[in-house]
Amino acid sequence: MRAIKITENEAGQRLDKLLGKYLREAPASFLYKMMRKKNITLNGKKAQGKELLCVGDEVKLFLSEDTIVKFQGVQAQPLKSPVNKSLKNASLRAENAAETEKKHCRLNIIYEDQHIVLINKPAGMLSQKAKPQDVSLVEYLTEYLLENGSLTQEALQLFHPAVCNRLDRNTSGLVIAGKSLVGLQTMSLLLKERLVRKYYRCIVKGTMAGEQHLKGYLTKDTASNRVTISQTPRTEEDKPIETQYRVISSVHGLTMLEVHLITGRSHQIRAHLASIGHPILGDAKYGDETLNRLYRKKYNLYGQLLHAFRLEFPEMDGALGYLSGQVFSAELPAVYDIVYRKQRSNFS
Numbered sequence: 001m002r003a004i005k006i007t008e009n010e011a012g013q014r015l016d017k018l019l020g021k022y023l024r025e026a027p028a029s030f031l032y033k034m035m036r037k038k039n040i041t042l043n044g045k046k047a048q049g050k051e052l053l054c055v056g057d058e059v060k061l062f063l064s065e066d067t068i069v070k071f072q073g074v075q076a077q078p079l080k081s082p083v084n085k086s087l088k089n090a091s092l093r094a095e096n097a098a099e100t101e102k103k104h105c106r107l108n109i110i111y112e113d114q115h116i117v118l119i120n121k122p123a124g125m126l127s128q129k130a131k132p133q134d135v136s137l138v139e140y141l142t143e144y145l146l147e148n149g150s151l152t153q154e155a156l157q158l159f160h161p162a163v164c165n166r167l168d169r170n171t172s173g174l175v176i177a178g179k180s181l182v183g184l185q186t187m188s189l190l191l192k193e194r195l196v197r198k199y200y201r202c203i204v205k206g207t208m209a210g211e212q213h214l215k216g217y218l219t220k221d222t223a224s225n226r227v228t229i230s231q232t233p234r235t236e237e238d239k240p241i242e243t244q245y246r247v248i249s250s251v252h253g254l255t256m257l258e259v260h261l262i263t264g265r266s267h268q269i270r271a272h273l274a275s276i277g278h279p280i281l282g283d284a285k286y287g288d289e290t291l292n293r294l295y296r297k298k299y300n301l302y303g304q305l306l307h308a309f310r311l312e313f314p315e316m317d318g319a320l321g322y323l324s325g326q327v328f329s330a331e332l333p334a335v336y337d338i339v340y341r342k343q344r345s346n347f348s
Helices: 015-022 028-036 065-071 082-103 137-148 181-192 268-275 289-299 334-339 341-346
Strands: 002-005 040-042 058-061 109-112 116-121 172-178 197-205 211-221 226-230 239-251 254-261 306-312 327-329
Touching (some): 028 040, 116 137, 197 334, 226 268
Antiparallel strands (some): 002 058, 109 116, 197 254, 197 306, 211 226, 306 327
């Protein structure tokens, strides 16, 4: 028998949803059958599965340990034999390499409380997995929370920390992650409703002045993972976009911008600025290849100079009300100083 004590991270969801996470390999029909037969109970009583869980509730599973392990997807250890020995060793080496990589990545934590973590993601790191074998910010975050005691392996069976906003792999800067269910839900809702103001810093081609509010429509080509920008919609799938920028300083054909991302579409800032003739320096997909080649040779620059610089939280109520009006920023990577060194004193 196992007992699950409901905490804040599990509260507010239906019992059948929680059971589906805990026994992720079990068919729904099996779960409902076990509830009907009182092999799975809620607070010592028969349950239907539609009950909303509250903090302090107790779910008991009167199932064999073998059944629980099976439906949790825990694989049995393979038998030792000369046939699978080399494959097993190769698998272990790969797993150990991934674990070593995770443990040697020290996250740059900008802010942390019981509900959220703000992380300054480096360029080159995935926000979340693109393929099963990837190691992303989510895996690094999970490892960090397990190490500092904010998360346990047992709690991980029912709740996984996750990022609330995603940055392109080669974009650095602030990522919001939820380390509790209420943190994840609150931040995701605020971002969906565009209530969190997001500001980026980037270096673009050309000399610019003043500020501008750009509007347009974005078309995404999933096959090529590219987007195009137009002033009027061309298909029903086109998404309206808004990007606002102000110039910080310009020097020698380059301009440092602060960009307010009003809508948050795929590659929006990169493609929108490129569409007006000012692509981001180092952007291999939407940038100026000749200019990129020059700076790659001169400064060993690989990847676009786009950084999620500042987050401004709105006035809000509820469990995260203490974040009302707070502003957080993440220092620019050193490469910005290297490329734009002569004008660093002009940055604000």
